[in-house]
Amino acid sequence: MLIDNLKKYRIHLASKSPRRNELLRGMGFDFEVMPTNVPEIHPDDLAPAQVAEYLSQLKLSTIDFSRFPANTLFIACDTIVVLGDKILEKPRDKEDALRILQELSGKEHTVISGLTVMTATHKETRHQETKVKFRSLTDEEIEYYIVHYQPFDKAGAYGVQEWIGYVGIEYIDGSFYNVMGLPTQMLWQMLEKLP
Amino acid sequence: MLIDNLKKYRIHLASKSPRRNELLRGMGFDFEVMPTNVPEIHPDDLAPAQVAEYLSQLKLSTIDFSRFPANTLFIACDTIVVLGDKILEKPRDKEDALRILQELSGKEHTVISGLTVMTATHKETRHQETKVKFRSLTDEEIEYYIVHYQPFDKAGAYGVQEWIGYVGIEYIDGSFYNVMGLPTQMLWQMLEKLP
Numbered sequence: 001m002l003i004d005n006l007k008k009y010r011i012h013l014a015s016k017s018p019r020r021n022e023l024l025r026g027m028g029f030d031f032e033v034m035p036t037n038v039p040e041i042h043p044d045d046l047a048p049a050q051v052a053e054y055l056s057q058l059k060l061s062t063i064d065f066s067r068f069p070a071n072t073l074f075i076a077c078d079t080i081v082v083l084g085d086k087i088l089e090k091p092r093d094k095e096d097a098l099r100i101l102q103e104l105s106g107k108e109h110t111v112i113s114g115l116t117v118m119t120a121t122h123k124e125t126r127h128q129e130t131k132v133k134f135r136s137l138t139d140e141e142i143e144y145y146i147v148h149y150q151p152f153d154k155a156g157a158y159g160v161q162e163w164i165g166y167v168g169i170e171y172i173d174g175s176f177y178n179v180m181g182l183p184t185q186m187l188w189q190m191l192e193k194l195p
Numbered sequence: 196m197l198i199d200n201l202k203k204y205r206i207h208l209a210s211k212s213p214r215r216n217e218l219l220r221g222m223g224f225d226f227e228v229m230p231t232n233v234p235e236i237h238p239d240d241l242a243p244a245q246v247a248e249y250l251s252q253l254k255l256s257t258i259d260f261s262r263f264p265a266n267t268l269f270i271a272c273d274t275i276v277v278l279g280d281k282i283l284e285k286p287r288d289k290e291d292a293l294r295i296l297q298e299l300s301g302k303e304h305t306v307i308s309g310l311t312v313m314t315a316t317h318k319e320t321r322h323q324e325t326k327v328k329f330r331s332l333t334d335e336e337i338e339y340y341i342v343h344y345q346p347f348d349k350a351g352a353y354g355v356q357e358w359i360g361y362v363g364i365e366y367i368d369g370s371f372y373n374v375m376g377l378p379t380q381m382l383w384q385m386l387e388k389l390p
Contacts, residue, residue, distance in 0.1 A: 001335045027361050135380065140196045166222050166372060166379040176371040177361060184361040185330065 002192055003028045009073040009119070009194070014059045019161070020077060023182040031075075036062055040078070048082045049127045052114030055080075057125055065120045072119065073194070079113040079181050081156030088156050097146045097157040098139070101164075104156065106136040111156070111179045117190045124190055128183040130174030132160070137168050197387055198223045204268040204314070204389070209254045214356070215272060218377040226270075231257055235273070243277045244322045247309030250275075252320055260315045267314065268389070274308040274376050276351030283351050292341045292352040293334070296359075299351065301331040306351070306374045312385045319385055323378040325369030327355070332363050 011031035013024055024031060036059050042051050055078035063074060081088045083103060091097035108131055116125045145164045151157045158164050160172075160179040177184040206226035208219055219226060231254050237246050250273035258269060276283045278298060286292035303326055311320045340359045346352045353359050355367075355374040372379040 001333075001339060003339070023361060026358060028358060138196075144196060144198070160371075163221060163223060166218060167383040169370070169380055171369050172371060173368050174366050175364070176355075176367060185364055188362040 002188065005194070006073075006191060009071050010069060011073045011075065014074055014076040017181055019159070019181040023177055023180065023184055024075070024187075027184055027188065034074075036060065036076075038062055048080060048085065048087055048110070049112050049114075049129065051087060052078050052080050052112040052127050053116075053125045054114065056114035056116040060116055060118055063118075068120075070120055074116075074118045075187070076116045076118075077113055077182055079111060079155055079178075081109060081111055083107065083109045090155055091152055091157045093152070094146055097151060098142055100157040101137060101142045101145070102139070104134050104137075104158070105142070106134060108133040109156070113178050113181070113183045115183055115187060115190065117187070117194070119194070122194060124193065126186060126190060128175055128178045128186045130172055130176070130178045132172050132179055133170045134168050135170050137164075141168070197383065200389070201268075201386060204266050205264060206268045206270065209269055209271040212376055214354070214376040218372055218375065218379055219270070219382075222379055222383065229269075231255065231271075233257055243275060243280065243282055243305070244307050244309075244324065246282060247273050247275050247307040247322050248311075248320045249309065251309035251311040255311055255313050258313075263315075265315055269311075269313045270382070271311045271313075272308055272377055274306060274350055274373070276304060276306055278302065278304045285350055286347055286352045288347070289341055292346060293337055295352040296332060296337045296340070297334070299329050299332075299353070300337070301329060303328040304351070308373050308376070308378045310378055310382060310385065312382070312389070314389070317389060319388065321381060321385060323370055323373045323381045325367055325371070325373045327367050327374055328365045329363050330365050332359075336363065 012034040013031050014036050016035040038058050042054050056076045059076040060074050088100055091100055111130045114127045149162050175183050207229040208226050209231050211230040233253050235250055237249050251271045254271040255269050283295055286295055306325045307322055309322045344357050370378050
């Protein structure tokens, strides 16, 4: 069983996101949090799924394997929100969050996570997409959410596990945990390939 | 805004489920938990969606409105798990949970919640369906889950918000919170019809 096999690795999660931390913990693994600090800049000519994969690799690009024990395993993930073919960034401020959520209101968008699993001898990157549909949200509802939940660290200015996810999302199509920030089931399958 | 309008009601949630409690709390409402105790028996000739609706109504069938203030609002919900056209009950014991999860493994099933909102002068019942697909689960994985999470109070012998939901579900199609036990977004829409 995977949980037992992974005990031979020292797992590092390259993210300071409390959601990713909680989800990886819930998968039954012991790990340490080791966020890297690489500016999230990507080439302009990449399609959204490639951007998510690229950014997950970028987070591990400064790792010097010679400084870690040979059994070290790194996990990095980047989640983006895409409306049409436009990537929505994290909001700069309250007005920006309002504008983003007004854009998402009443429409289906796509959440894409890029996920990279890496040891000294093995590296794999994949991505997963989930469709999310918001009902039409009133400005009053959007403002209530921003004031009470301050979603400024979140791509697309919302957390699916928060109030707006409870009352505003009509359906999702795909992995829920992918929308929360870590495609847990895909990660499980990637980790099963490790020796 | 709905949260303000509902302040004129005294809300009772007719469920002792901690998940429903958490979800209704997360919607921003103040309420009391008041589980009713009616045996969950339904006529044999109902289709699954009708069963879920019937059972949500049944939970409120013993309410005597004359004993409550006129502004009392009751919410009841029943969630069932359906594979093909067969309703899967809550597991009786460990062996039964193992058998149910082996049946769900590798297949798509449907989760249906029936939801009833009732005041002295208003009553509405609706249902919501969500498709859920498990990947193929090994017996070792199923046993790990049952031992660590004891899913004996859960229809279909699993909680989507637990380990098996993280590592074993390939996709859902519909409302995630419906699978967790309360179709929050549909409830919001039903509550918006109240005077």
